Amino acid sequence: MRVDVLTIFPDYFAPLELSLIGKARTTGLLDVGVHDLRQWTHDVHRTVDDTPYGGGPGMVMRPEPWGAAFDELVPPDRPPLTGPESVPLDDRAPVLIVPTPAGQRFDQAMAHAFAGERRLIFACGRYEGIDQRVLEEAATRMRVREVSLGDYVLFGGEVAVLVMLEAVVRLLPGVIGNAESLTEESHANGLLEAPLYTKPAVWRGREVPEVLRSGDHGRIARWRRAQSLLRTAAQRPDMLASTAPETLDKHDVAT
Numbered sequence: 663m664r665v666d667v668l669t670i671f672p673d674y675f676a677p678l679e680l681s682l683i684g685k686a687r688t689t690g691l692l693d694v695g696v697h698d699l700r701q702w703t704h705d706v707h708r709t710v711d712d713t714p715y716g717g718g719p720g721m722v723m724r725p726e727p728w729g730a731a732f733d734e735l736v737p738p739d740r741p742p743l744t745g746p747e748s749v750p751l752d753d754r755a756p757v758l759i760v761p762t763p764a765g766q767r768f769d770q771a772m773a774h775a776f777a778g779e780r781r782l783i784f785a786c787g788r789y790e791g792i793d794q795r796v797l798e799e800a801a802t803r804m805r806v807r808e809v810s811l812g813d814y815v816l817f818g819g820e821v822a823v824l825v826m827l828e829a830v831v832r833l834l835p836g837v838i839g840n841a842e843s844l845t846e847e848s849h850a851n852g853l854l855e856a857p858l859y860t861k862p863a864v865w866r867g868r869e870v871p872e873v874l875r876s877g878d879h880g881r882i883a884r885w886r887r888a889q890s891l892l893r894t895a896a897q898r899p900d901m902l903a904s905t906a907p908e909t910l911d912k913h914d915v916a917t
């Protein structure tokens with residue numbers, strides 16, 4: 663997978679050299695380019711923002727640097743359409759992901775969808791946001807996705823990109839050594855994962871549930887399923903709404 667990130671704070675992405683993402687890059691599973699948007703400015707102050715039309719607080723990111731950056735990263739195979747019309751794009755066009763509080767909520771299903779793409783481009787907004795015409799023009803040659811991490815507001819898109827990148831890259835084949843981890847974790851099956859335990863068997867007077875030390879794999883699986891349902895009901899009842907109702911056997915719940 664090729665990923666390009668456009669930002670005025672490239673240093674935010676130093677963490678992409680670390681851990682499993684860093685390893686994915688060195689092993690060739692992932693190719694990342696982080697680009698300072700200011701390299702597409704031409705004034706002495708390398709200006710990327712200006713006051714909003716219609717008034718209002720703060721500043722808006724100017725369209726010109728973004729347009730020039732996209733021209734370089736995604737050369738139009740034809741002059742971009744200048745009208746308001748958008749062009750349906752085939753699935754070979756790169757996906758442009760724009761973090762914004764006004765976007766669709768990011769979730770594991772979206773992470774899987776992005777993980778299936780050959781190329782992702784992330785546009786990190788700052789200030790009050792990016793001139794809307796940038797997204798409209800980009801849609802003539804990319805599949806544009808406005809995405810939010812949740813119902814809160816950050817200073818800019820960089821942190822959201824780091825979160826989405828980690829969620830996506832860990833799904834790429836070969837990045838996580840034991841792919842089975844991906845099937846057992848929260849949100850993998852529409853539920854939250856069961857509680858986890860490791861040695862010692864007793865810690866500060868608290869015992870690991872006997873069932874997990876029983877060696878009875880069928881019983882352990884039933885217990886974990888029951889705990890997963892109970893935990894989801896307690897923490898995220900909204901997730902249960904899209905899960906078929908299940909009857910819990912009290913023996914499966916017992917620890």
Ligand SMILES: COc1ccc2nc(C(=O)O)sc2c1
Nearest residue numbers: 761762787788810811816818
């Ligand atoms: C100006 O760019 C921003 C500002 C806030 C913000 N908050 C996000 C979020 O997902 O919470 S993405 C994002 C992008």
